[in-house]
Amino acid sequence: MTPVIPPAGVSAAGTWAPVVFVSPGSPPAYLADWIDAQxxxxESILTGIDPVDSMVQLAVTIERGTGAAVTDVGHRFRTVKKVDDSTPSLLRSLAEEALSSLLQRKLIRLERLDVEADPDGDLGAIFLAYSxxxxxxxxxxxxAVG
Incomplete structure (x- = not known):
């Protein structure tokens, strides 16, 4: 019988540890980062967030077209240049546009969408409740949008 010589030679570098079986009962890796929307x-490096919840959060916090990966994802709130009486309805339609792909794919159901525009003209906000x-x-x- 010929002896087997590992590729790294007969040294500590040539040894290996056997593959250890990982129990399927162990917690899976999380699929989406849990990022604070504000x-x-x-939020945590140990736990994640549901991928659909992450998609909603990204849709209302990432500006559409600001990178190669977000040409069709995100919002266009920055297109609002002034605050007047029509601003709340415009912000509402832009929020619905940002969430439209998730609604069409039946990933979420929009339960409430409230929009507020600051009368001073500096800031607006959307409040979103969804399932x-x-x-x-x-x-x-x-x-906050602005």
Whole structure:
């Protein structure tokens, strides 16, 4: 019988550890980062967020067309140049546009969409309540636009 010599030779570098079986009962890796919609900070490095909830959050916090990956994803709130009486309805239609692909694919059901525009003209906000149709959970989200 010929001896087997590992590729790295007969040394510590030539040894290996056997593959250890990982129990399927262990928690899976999370699929989407849990990012705070107000600050943009990562909430946790240990737990994630449901991917559909992440899609909603990205749709209302990422500006459409600001990168190669977001040509069809995100909002166009920056197109609003002034605040007047028509601003709330315009912000509402832009929010619905940002969420339209998720609504069409039946990933979410929009339960409430409130829009406020500051009379001083500096800032507006949208308040969104929706149901995630895949997980059956309900979430609320408030995002400043401006």
């Amino acid at each position: 600050t943009g900070d990562l 995630n149709l895949l997980s059956g959970t309900r979430r609320e989200l408030r995002v």
